[in-house]
Amino acid sequence: MTTDAVAPSVKAITCPSCGGTLELRASGFSTLIVCLYCGSELDLTNPQVKLVAEHAQAGAELVLPIGSRGHLKGADWTVIGYLERMDGWSRWGEFLLFNPYEGYRWLIHQAAGWSFGVPFLIQPGSPRGLTQKIGNEHFKKCFRETINTVDYVLGEFYWQVRKGEQAEVNGYVSGNRMLSCEIVGDGYEWTMEEWVSSSEVAAAFGIEDTGQYPETGTHPLPHQPNPSSGLAGFMFTVGAAALIFALVFAVVFGSASPRSEASLLAGDTAQSRQVVIEPFTITGSSQPFTIDTRGEPGDNSWLDVEYVLTNMDTGESRVANQPIEYYYGRDWKEDDRRGTIKLSSVPPGRYSLEAEVVRPEDERGTSASFGSKAKPVEIVAGPGGIFWSNLVLLFFVLFAPAFWVLAKSMSFEAVRRDDYDYGNDDED
Amino acid sequence: MKRRLFLVYAATSLVAFGAAAMTGYSPFGDGKQERDAYSRGGGPSHK
Structure with a gap:
């Protein structure tokens, strides 16, 4: 094993297992790197970069390749690590982003879409509570505790992550934000996740749009904004204003001329x-x-x-x-x-x-x-005279699309809540 | 985009309504315009 420099200032190292040259992107911060070529885990805490575990896993073809750079949420990020987790139901990928001034962030890629995760240093409440409160914002538990397992690791990390590492996860949702808590032993790690569109991720990192619910998943993410809810409200407001205007207009123009009697x-x-x-x-x-x-x-x-x-x-x-x-x-x-x-x-x-x-x-x-x-x-x-039927017709013309969008919005929520096993009326 | 589209849709509907109101047009007529449209003495609908 050789190093180009002594950690933590090392910039590039050679994998002791396969000889591949690895570039350290968060040099001085990362404690572990997984070889891109052979998957071997290397300990960076020791000045002499040490082989922790030797694997022969092939490098995954990642949606966001290690080393990708992009501008997201107001900062430039470099993808330095990737891990895959799985629980009993699904499998997802987590990209570790790094910026020397901002620190670490997570970009979580699930079948239904993407989330931008910010490590949360303050413990909001009991990690197994039913609700969490941050300021005036209430987060409600939406899933039962799940045990997830790290199934694949690649790149650099700020802790000694291992394939097979398990964590208990609790999720709390409020609007388009989700607070997740990973419990490993006595340690808790809170992350505030914000939903981010697949097109935004694609534009930020110059990759192909991977899509999101409903194209790619059967359920939206718990914190995915309902695309129809704001639109339905807007349409109802505009429709009501237009109807009132039409009513006044009809009364003004429909006022009868003097009439004859017999x-x-x-x-x-x-x-x-x-x-x-x-x-x-x-x-x-x-x-x-x-x-x-x-x-x-x-x-x-x-x-x-x-x-x-x-x-x-x-x-x-x-x-x-x-x-x-x-x-x-x-x-x-x-x-x-x-x-x-x-x-x-x-x-x-x-x-x-x-x-x-x-x-x-x-x-x-x-x-x-x-x-x-x-x-x-x-x-x-x-x-x-006034043709009230025209007003009724206008009502249907204006509100039919609004009701259609409202139905879509309610359907979105129904499908979302169908995936909850907490706070769901169908909960058994 | 969808909001803008709906605004155009609502504005177009209002213009059509306004034109109908100003010319006294109704697609339904709101009147019985045909002689003998009703059968005389049809009787009560009460059963």
């Missing part, structure tokens, strides 16, 4: 059942035309008022009819003695409105109608 007795003579109201003038753009009808059809009877709106200049006409009905029984009543018709987009011009009332007895024949009781009908008509 009354009919609707008796036996044809004259008493017919009326022509004119003229109505529509200027500018097209407008709705509103006809309010109120009548007294009598008990358990009906009237039908038939309307013809005719353009007095062109002769074009629009027809409509309004049933007026009143039925009742011992314990029920159907009162439709009022009705409103709104004709849409009536072009500018002068109009006349003809109204004719049809009674049940009129349908049965002229002779049957003699002597029947008059059934008064009142008509109020004129240009203008």
Whole structure:
């Protein structure tokens, strides 16, 4: 075994096992390096770099190769170490980053995405508690304790990590931050993990985007931000503001012009059942035309008022009819003695409105109608009016996407919580 | 990006609504525009 310099100032060493040249990137800080070529563990605490364990493991093809440099979270980092851990359910990689001014950080790569871990020197609370509090931030336990095992090691580390090393891990989550605690013997190591997007990691280190949930995992990370929650709130806010604006707009533009009134007795003579109201003038753009009808059809009877709106200049006409009905029984009543018709987009011009009332007895024949009781009908008509259906349609147009995003957001949370075994309603 | 897209979508919907309100247009008509659209004396719906 040879060294180019005495630790801790050593910059490059030769692996005593395979002869490979290893570059020390955190010289003076690291206590262990695992050979990139043969996997042998070398102790750096001794001036004479010593072979700790000889392995013949092949160097992994890492997503972030040892020695990669990148700018992430406001600082430049060099990847100096990599280890893989596994528990009973999954396997993940942890990259040790180093900056001489900032110290060590972790970049944790799980199937569902990446986290940026900052070693937390203050012990927030009991390492096996159900919650942790840091300042005003409450962290809630989301997983039961798991035992994970180091299964692969490569590069430099600040402690004597060994393949097979086991730690008990507890995880606590608050928003997009996760506090994890590794317990080895009597020692605790707290790490504050912040979710970081795979694209951000890719951009920082110039690697290919490895993807994240939902592309790469079945569950999001406990601290992965819900991509839809903020968007849903924004959409509901914008939708509500737009709807209020539309309501005011509709009321202002839909306010009716002065309207004309007419009354009919609707008796036996044809004259008493017919009326022509004119003229109505529509200027500018097209407008709705509103006809309010109120009548007294009598008990358990009906009237039908038939309307013809005719353009007095062109002769074009629009027809409509309004049933007026009143039925009742011992314990029920159907009162439709009022009705409103709104004709849409009536072009500018002068109009006349003809109204004719049809009674049940009129349908049965002229002779049957003699002597029947008059059934008064009142008509109020004129240009203008509000189409509330447009407002309802606007509501659906604005809020349908918002509800869809909300559903996506809730689905994200449901899948996330499905992976929790603490704080989950389905917990057994 | 999605927020901006929704803002454009909402603005377009509002413009369409405003145009409909100013011209008195409704896709549903809100009225019974056909003669005999109702059968006269259809009777109560109460069973």
